[in-house]
Amino acid sequence: MKMKKWILYLLLGAGLFACSDSDDDLDVNDTPKNKFRVKEITGKNAHWGEYVMNMVYYYETLDSIVVRDKANDKLAVMTSSGTDNGLKYSLNDYIPNIDADSIQKLYDKYGSLAKDSIPLIARELFSLSNEYKNEILVAQTFVYNKAREDVGSGKDFNNKYLKNKRVRYLYEYDDRANLIICRVLEDTYKKEIKDNEEFDRLVYKAAFDLDGNAVTSMNLYQSDETYGSGEDYRLDDTYSFSYSGGLLTKVSSKTLNLEYQYSGENVSSVRYVDGERTYEYNSDGFLKRVDFGNGEYMEIKYESGHGDFHLFTPLIENNFNLPYIK
């Protein structure tokens, strides 16, 4: 009897929701699903050196990532968890939880076997919180920590990571789901350990002008720092977007200059003021390799299915047509 009653309630509930109009005026559900999603990234960077990153999905949502070194030892693990209005991803390095002297003593005693005896502890290197409203991504917060240069020894040993930067993006769209305003809170934490909880904040607002769906310019405003100025924002820079044959070829401003090269319709390189990134694609048009121009690179492998790895790229970068991993 009880079960029957609950089924009845559920059916009634479904009836109520089935006819409700969505409050959302945006065409968020029109975004096509990808045929493939990233499964593995092999690469090299300044933090981990050479690494292999493997992704695990729960249905179409990234669930976890394990990062290993060339010797297949675990470097880091990323996990995801639900929040009130979205998802939080937390990437934790696994680092020794004893000082260098103690590690050396283990090696002196056990030789190469000591590696397995070194206790490890997870320290958060990076986190990303995505916030949604009516299924629309409305905010992203990227938090970047860093390892201490000196973890000390003995009773002074402390390997807790230091806060480095926190960037929060707040997104506003037009009725065609184009990003038209991005507000940014950029917090840079003080470098001194005693002041590491304190930060300096910059507040920006990027406002895009569009022609159809193509960005034609972006005005970058900064909150006015002048005491008693009476102004909320002042124009900091204007970015002009140039197109050729429907493809974005150049973004120029006082402080930034990007030049794009294409292979077909795919961006093959982006030249910055102080460097160049190059991109290669597989036969399906998905990113296969990214070279950062400084010896760092990523090689990407895919599996069938739709994923959400693209969320690790701040949404504002899409407006600059910068290639990203899907």
Added chain:
Amino acid sequence: MKVKFIILLFAIAGYFTSCYDDKSNTSIKVINPLVIDMGGAPTSMSAFLLDTLEIKPVVYKIGSDDADLSYKWEISGNDIMPFVMDSTMTLKSIVSVAPNSNPYTIVLTVTDNRTNLQNYEKFSLSVYSNLGKGLIVADTRDGINTDLNLIMCQNFTESYTQKFDEKDNTILRNVYSTPNSGMLIEGLATQMITSVHDSYKRTLTVMTDHSVLRMDPYNYVLEKKNNEIFYIPISEDRFKPMCMMYDNSALYELMIVDHVVYARRIRYGNENYSVNLETSDNSEYSATMGCSIVEGYNYTSLYVYDELNGRFLKCPYSYDELQVVTQQAGGGPFDLNNVGKMNALFMAEGDANAIFTVFETKDTGKRYLYTFDGGSLYVTTSKALNMYDLTSFPGMMDAVGFECSPLEDVLYYATDKKVYALLLPGTNPSAFERYSVEDPNEKITSITLWRKGYQGKIKFKDSSSDEGYYTDWAANRMMVIAIYNESTKEGRLVCVPITNIGSGILEKDKDYHQEYRGFGRILCITPQTV
């Protein structure tokens, strides 16, 4: 059973009505909220008085122009009159409310001017004081009113345990007007004194030619004024402060108001000046100047000059009268009870605790230095030591300031361009130029010897050390020269080491001078010692 029936009734009603397109509601448009996004920043914070407080939220309303939003940051609490700190999206304001053990409340009110929709965010602000020892500088920008500034740095603040590191120097400007609702001190400050004892009550007393102001030098909030710090009120027409003095042995402050001397014992939290002092023989007097004993516990007596009778009057330990001086047997170069018709221009503690007084004769305008041994607080006898005719020394008649030192038999004096040291030992005192300003727009306005012990250090040139200098206490070894640029309207202080005690030699190498800029015309300075 009844309850079950009602639930089922509602459920069925919901089922039948769920797809009904209720046209009565289609004109309702959901208003986007006014969002105040703190981006993870805390809403409770603390700051020091006079710090610049910054709070940076992002405020927006989807679909609305940012220009349609208006802001009000209002602070309240601790019985202050609430006031608006800023009216832009991000707050940037000087913390001007007095330090308090209870936090203040700041409320950000955001209004959408098109819909009058409002949103609020509440912040808690704890305010502390970091205003401590240093040098208080009174300056004027308009030639009419005064503000105060505090320099906390190696020269004036440094304690023994701290390293000499100039990057820690701090100049806090407008420390009076900022916490007093922008109000300046009316008139030009002529003298200031800080004092405290027994940890009861810190005081800073500031004097102009018509007013006296009292505040705590940890927050500079005006506490009392004029007759509020006198037990017996002085009539308004006679409220003409002339000189303040401080006795570090007996722990008294003295003030001359309209030629009458008043004493304030600074112990046990006493804040007020007592009844006016009478002379020991009940004779009339007309005090114009006195000397302070700012350092040391050697019980050197403090003296005032009685212009009416041309005599010095001595302050006893009890400060209950002004004692007529008994000159020691054997006389001396002058009579302490009759120096003639003189205007006192300068009085201070000089070499070997002698009292140095620079006079100008009323009739001929000649200038003299009188020195005498004032004895101790417990002994009434005093001894005249020397009398020097200063009139013919270079620049003397144009002098804008005088100074002497407990460590050397030297009288320093300054014209608006040069500082001289008059070496007194021997039968033929000689004056030597020790410092000069070269900029034709600049003028020296005062010279002050830093007398405070165990507070403040200075660098002395030392080619034998690896760093090229050594540091030592600045007490009696540092001359603070105030300079004003008539063209730029900027006042500055230059701290110059006295390199050779006894010869009054000021360091010529400017690399060893410390400079503090950015003031208006400097009126007077005093150590903040509490």
